Structure formats: structure tokens, C-alpha cells
Amino acid sequence: MRKSNDSWVLVAQRIHDLKRDARFKYISVFKNHGANAGQEFEHPNSLLTATTFVPRRVLYELRAGRDYFKAKERCVFCDIISQEMRRTSA
Numbered sequence: 001m002r003k004s005n006d007s008w009v010l011v012a013q014r015i016h017d018l019k020r021d022a023r024f025k026y027i028s029v030f031k032n033h034g035a036n037a038g039q040e041f042e043h044p045n046s047l048l049t050a051t052t053f054v055p056r057r058v059l060y061e062l063r064a065g066r067d068y069f070k071a072k073e074r075c076v077f078c079d080i081i082s083q084e085m086r087r088t089s090a
Contacts, residue, residue: 024050
């Protein structure tokens, strides 16, 4: 477990460093594992990417979240998590 925690500390430090560079507008961390993820390695690995733009899909989701909040005065992401937690505990 310690190795996993150390990895997340390194990821957080790298994100902190990248945020200081005004060129970067979006940072993403994701995990690949196996051929279904388009990977040639057997072991899982994580990737961190930083881009000079926010992907269109992310902008769409953020705008939709803002619209949801305006309409319902609640956070859509919080509502989704709440629904998932209720479903898994049932």
C-alpha cells in the first residue's frame, strides 16, 4: 500500500508544478491496464498529461454541471455520487 501512496504524492507534486506554467489549461491522470486499454504491457501504469487547452467534452460537462446547479441549486456530481452510493449499499 505504501508504494501506491507514494505514487499519488508524486502525482500531486507534478500537478502542482504543472499548474505554475500558465500555458497548461488542463491536466489529466488516468490508468491503463492490459490490451483492452491499448497497452502492450501486462502491468498497470498511470499517465499524467497536460494540455494547452481544455478538451471540448470536459467543457461540455462543466457547462452542463453549471446549468444543473442553476436549475436545481445542487451539484450534479454530488448527486451522481450519492445515487451510486445508495445503489451499491442496497
